[in-house]
Amino acid sequence: MGQYLGSLCVTSFKEKGFEKAKCGKKMEKSWLNIKTATVSCMGKVLVESEITNVETKGVTLRNQTHRFQLVIKNLQVYALYNVRVEITGDLSPFVTFGVIDCVPAEFTFIGKTDDYYLGKSGVYPDVIRPLKTGDIVLPPNGNKCLWVCVEAKNGLPVGVHKTGFKIYDADNKLMGETEYELCVLDAETKRADIKKTNWMHYDCICNAHGVEPFTEEFYKVFENYLSAYTRAGFNMLLTPLFTPPLDTYVGGERKTAQLIGVTLDNGVYSFDFTKLKEFLSFVFPRGIKYIEFSHLFTQWGGAHCPKIIAKVCGKERKIFGWESDSLSEEYKAFLDAFLPELVKFIKNEKIxxxxxxxxTDEPTEKHLERYKELRELLKNNIGEIPTIDALSHYEYYKQGLVDIPVSEVSHIGEFIENNVENLLAYYCCEPSDRYYSNRFLNMPLQRTRILGAQLYLSGAKGFLHWGFNFYNSGLSYYTIDPYVNTNAGGAFPPGDGFIVYPNGDGVNLSMRSEMMSMVFEDYDLLYTLEKKIGRKKVVELLKKGGINGFTEYPKDISWHTNFIEEIKELIAE
Known part of the structure; x- marks a missing residue:
């Protein structure tokens, strides 16, 4: 997805003779063996369901990737193999396909739920695989969906374009066809400078692909994860100084993922930043803008230390971990030796x-006093470099204990009321009720996508989620296969732990990772419009559209599509 800035056009898509599509109308074409239709990217078409949320037209800007689905319904009582799709039209060089596969979702939730779900336990579409020869198999009396992207590349040609889709059987016989009309407006979006992170789990990459951390083989695989990460809109990356002390049972260990070389010789520490420098040199040119160094104290209160491996008397061994108190003199001495050297490295690299x-991640009220001591220990060594933590208790910020607070969306109100400038938002395994946005497998994608408008309206300067690729059980007792187990062994709601899937030496996208990309694209659209008409008027548009806070919004795909198209038209006027 490109980043291009240019002039705006005063001609609207209505003046071009283009009328917006209304999602939900039955407009599919029926042939002898199949039905076919183009469907909104926010629709989830189940294998056995009727084709709904039909969308035959769309609107985009020159530098935006436009997404929709091609649905093929097999009307036969037997499967159809080796189905082929042919694309026609002047946008065909910009079109890419992916095959959408379904995964199981067990109904496991930590909190309450509401009525804006697709269902409970079931099998839901999510995985997007690259289209290969023979990949399209139409199930008997069922649907198969393809994810269609009109990629911006070096900029889409302005105007109204019709793209045709012809469906052939294994004998090259035409079974059906349909078309999609896309209006490309003569305008471009600007990127808002906000922090967007979804924690990368490096041990999970290694376990899923059989590589060792930060080796040449690792980076070959990691490059694909990083590409999927930035495509989903994320630009800040969790960077493991030491193995991140996250989602690990007390006394347990995850595979070592440590970028800092540590040597302890006769009571004196020395540090090697070679791996860290290599890592940063790899990620910055590939779309990463910000670095968040991994937690220096254990999760949920900071009582203990992360696992730290050092070379002692020529042999590698663990020198800190669960058995180490985070405020022990030994760990204080370690940080007092390490952090000044790290800061010197950071300044030399000009980053x-x-x-x-x-x-520490997600401290509560009872951890406040310890957190004060931990912050003092850290800030005495890092100076003006800011701290950032997911914590939902305003008292931490009020007492000046965190520079960049990240509040869970159901607790963010007090931060907003007090005009916190550096505020980020997050959600995780909850909230799952009161219509809060989230990204669970059995949620409508419109519920996921609405987050973009909500973040903009709230004034938040970014978003955090804990699981980009967490392929472990809850608390990392064992690894899981994300194609089979989508709820971390029953610990979390389905899909909470990851939005991409391992595949050979690469990674498969998902409908949810693409929707997160659209979350941030919607934010950018509102930001772009703000630069033209001012934030006050954009906020008025959002509230007039029915968006209020993080729980009130129209729960309707057609409304969402039309609202975003109107924003694009205003940008292009």
């Missing part, structure tokens, strides 16, 4: 304005 430090 101090791109970095932030984590203390």
């Amino acid at each position: 101090a304005d791109k970095c932030c430090f984590h203390i």
Whole structure:
């Protein structure tokens, strides 16, 4: 997806003779063996369901990737193999396909739920695989969906374009055809400078692909994950100084993922930043803008230390971990030796304005006093480099204990009321009720996508989620196969732990990773319109459209599509 800025056009898509599509109308074409239709990217078409949320037209800007689905319904009582799709039209060089596969979702939820779900336990479409010869198999009396992207590349040609889709059987016989009309407006979006992170789990990459951390083989695989990560809109990356002390049972260990070389010789520490430098040199040219250094104290209160491996008397061994108190003199001495050297490295690399430090993840009220001590220990060594943590208790920020607070969306109100400038939002395994946005497998994709407008309206300067590719059980007792087990062994709601799937030496996208990309694209659209008419008027448009806070919004795909198209038209006027 490109980043291009240019002039705006005063001609609207209505003046071009283009009328917006209304999702939901039955407009599929029926042939002898199949029905086919183009469907909204926010629709989830189940194998056995009728074709709904039909969308025959769309609107985009020159530098936006446009997404929709091609649905083929097999009317026969037997499967159809080796189905082929042919694309026609002047946008065909810009079109890419992916095959959508379904995965199971067990109904496991930590909190309550509401009525804006697709269902409970079931099998739901999510995985997007690259289309290969023979990939399209139409199930008996069932649907098969393809994910269609009109990729911006070096900019889409302005105007109204019709793209045709012809469906052939294994004998090259035409079974059906349909078309989609796309209006490309003569305008472009601007990127809002906000922090967007979804924690990368490096041990999970290694376990899923059989590579060792930060080796040549690792980077070959990691490049594909990083490409999927930035495509989904994320630009800040969790960077493991030491194995991140996240989602690990007390006394347990995850595979070592440590970028800092540590040597302890006669009571004196020395540090090697070679791997860290290589890592940063790899990620910055590939779309990463900000670095969040991994937590220096254990999750949920910071009582203990992360696993740290050092070379002692020529042999590698663990020198800190669960058995180590985070405020012990030994660990204080370690941090007092390590952090000044790290800060010196950061300044030499001229990236101090791109970095932030984590203390502990999700501390509560009872951890406040310890958190004060931990922050003091850290800030005495890192100076003006900011700290960032997911914490939903305003008291932490009020007392000046966190520089960049990240509040869970159901607790963010107090931060907003107090005009916190550096505020980020997050959600995780909850909230799952009161119509809060989230990205569970059995949620409508419109519920996921609405987050973009909500973030903009709230004034939040970014978003955090804990699981880009968490392929472990809850608390990392064992690894899981994300194609089979989507709820971390029953610990979390389905899909909470990941939005991409391992595939050979690469990674498969998902409908949810693409929807997160659209979350941030919607934010950018509103930001772009703000630069033209001012934030006050954009906020008025959002509220007039029915968006209020993080729980009130129209729960309707047609409304969402039309609202975003109107924003694009206003940008292009």
